[in-house]
């Protein structure tokens with residue numbers, strides 16, 4: 001099995017899917033000869049041509065609205081939003097329109113479209129190249145939202161998104177693109193949307209997390225072994241629908257839940273995971289459901305000390321683990 | 328212009344040294360920015376800039392140290408206390424601001440600023456800058472339409488460098504000139520050579536006069552050359568042809584301007600050299616000063632969330 005980075009897995013998955021199905025097209029800013037600003041589509045215009053790899057005008061509402069139009073007319077578009085922070089002009093077409101196509105037409109129309117969005121911080125991106133925007137989409141019935149954190153999951157979940165008959169938002173943490181490497185089988189496979197995965201089994205407590213924070217949580221779990229704390233790490237992978245059974249099973253088994261996220265905590269994914277655990281595991285818990293996230297300030301300051309103070313880190317997670325384990 | 332060029336080059340270098348996280352350059356845009364600002368009145372006019380307005384910032388009196396504090400994210404950075412990318416935030420002395428990196432959001436805001444002036448009977452003019460790429464956003468259309476309806480004192484100033492990162496003009500629009508759109512909104516659109524300080528100054532002066540007289544908006548499109556990649560993160564050899572790159576320097580506004588001035592005997596070789604060496608020294612001094620300054624500490628990251636930021640700070644420091 002070849003080792004790949006997340007960005008390589010994304011690129012090869014799009015390439016393989018486009019070879020398999022010629023109704024798949026790519027739309028986005030700079031996705032053509034530039035290959036996308038993160039090089040997710042590097043070389044694809046050479047193989048598939050300008051009709052299938054479309055450098056769009058700088059206008060996110062039309063990127064997503066046009067993608068939706070092609071989707072209801074027989075194509076399977078993959079739209080790329082250059083940075084999550086720039087998805088706002090397209091919210092109307094995604095949250096407002098695409099999410100309700102099937103429901104609002106009594107099933108007469110469907111929108112098999114994928115929207116890939118690099119998100120997240122810790123890259124000195126300041127207020128407008130660091131945002132986590134998952135909650136907007138995860139709140140919306142009619143959308144699915146996946147957030148793969150490893151090359152293996154990036155391939156399997158992107159393939160599922162592209163093959164889905166409904167709109168799927170694929171959130172790729174931009175810091176993981178080149179940072180995270182892993183084995184990726186060359187043959188095609190899919191990972192079902194809505195399935196979490198235990199990335200590290202443990203018995204004392206469970207960390208529920210996703211995205212870049214998965215890797216920080218795994219590091220913290222490793223550090224906790226020094227204090228003989230055995231931490232389980234559950235990667236949510238899909239943020240809508242959340243894998244409620246997997247969440248409840250793990251929380252009930254270890255009896256302690258620590259939810260870690262990079263997004264600001266108020267009204268967020270961690271709120272929802274906490275609610276699920278509260279509803280389903282109340283009598284199995286040995287400690288308070290605990291959340292670790294950044295402070296409630298606009299994500300995230302550009303200057304380096306403040307950015308570091310904003311971001312959760314393996315050390316901050318370890319501190320939360322230790323505190324919860326002692327209870 | 329010369330100071331801007333040297334400082335801009337320095338910032339690029341600081342990025343390569345790992346000190347400046349990111350930079351977008353104004354190299355190639357200098358003449359148009361200086362000439363436009365010269366035609367306005369900084370004591371009362373409003374400027375909604377975008378990230379490429381490096382020279383405009385200097386022309387409006389921003390000190391090189393202040394610019395560098397933005398790029399190096401230092402404690403006394405005046406625009407946003409280094410919460411934001413360089414050139415984002417609000418200027419401490421003139422009414423210049425740039426709230427976000429989100430392309431074209433400044434255009435409807437500019438219409439609003441101009442509307443407030445109109446409602447209050449002020450004769451201030453609002454100048455809003457944007458690129459050719461930004462002209463594609465819905466916000467751009469909506470802003471121009473609104474300004475046309477209300478005959479607002481606003482100048483829509485497009486710096487057309489023919490590229491939006493890698494996307495060339497012909498993939499951005501089905502027409503050749505952004506200015507030609509103005510007709511559709513009911514106000515004049517003019518195209519000028521952005522390397523020609525006189526032409527830009529004349530076009531802007533006419534637009535300012537029109538706006539102050541209550542006759543409404545003007546769309547100005549200045550054609551310029553982007554001499555460097557989009558930002559320090561970009562590599563334009565991936566999408567610009569070798570020929571295109573080879574011809575870029577023919578449109579270098581610094582060379583063009585100094586040639587014109589020399590031909591008209593308004594500038595001697597000696598004066599030109601003096602300007603260059605003074606600017607170089609100025610940049611060195613500013614770099615040494617700012618490089619030694621501290622980053623903002625953690626405490627101030629809780630400031631200015633809301634008007635009651637003290638309460639916020641208390642809540643979240645304790646969290």
Ligand SMILES: Cc1ncc(C[n+]2csc(CCOP(=O)(O)OP(=O)(O)O)c2C)c(N)n1
Pocket residue numbers: 029058060082086089379428429430431457458459460461462486488490491492553557
């Ligand atoms: C809404 C939005 N979409 C995408 C981006 C990413 N982006 C930053 S600059 C840029 C190109 C802008 O080109 P143009 O408006 O022509 O200005 P130039 O940089 O050429 O001066 C893009 C796509 C953004 N900042 N905002």
